[in-house]
Amino acid sequence: MRSSLGVRPLVVAGAVLLVAGCYWLRYDALARTHVELLRAMAQKLADVTGPDGTPPAALAEYRYPLERARDFARIVAGRADGRGSFRAFQELCDAYDRVLGAAEALRVDPAAAGRRETLRQAVERVHALGVGTLAALDRESGI
Numbered sequence: 001m002r003s004s005l006g007v008r009p010l011v012v013a014g015a016v017l018l019v020a021g022c023y024w025l026r027y028d029a030l031a032r033t034h035v036e037l038l039r040a041m042a043q044k045l046a047d048v049t050g051p052d053g054t055p056p057a058a059l060a061e062y063r064y065p066l067e068r069a070r071d072f073a074r075i076v077a078g079r080a081d082g083r084g085s086f087r088a089f090q091e092l093c094d095a096y097d098r099v100l101g102a103a104e105a106l107r108v109d110p111a112a113a114g115r116r117e118t119l120r121q122a123v124e125r126v127h128a129l130g131v132g133t134l135a136a137l138d139r140e141s142g143i
Helices: 002-025 027-049 060-080 084-108 115-141
Strands: none
Touching (some): 027 060, 060 084
8 A cells, every 4th residue: 555655746747747758849830839829819809899889898819829828838838938939929919918908998988088999009019929929939839
């Protein structure tokens, strides 16, 4: 019985290392997926808001990709911290968060001056940072 208690922590530790290793080995592909998803969701929010200038009442659909992207960043941070693509990715996450903030502000008070323009600029920033993050990933992978 005593030996089985000693094995359990090793199995758990092995599983954690395996998951972390998988994230590291797939860093490029996973980072690219998150970049494209954040860009697409920012554009979708702009498109949904565009016709009448009012964002959707619930933004959970738009928050979820950011939560997943930040989870990814947290998991790979120890190994990717010095990479230019990782810094760009974090900046992209922050910019996407500003898109959500701008949409929320517009939803609360759609008549406030400049709110539509703030959202538009925030979405453009996400697109530009997404392009920059992909370019950094290309440089790091030799593409």
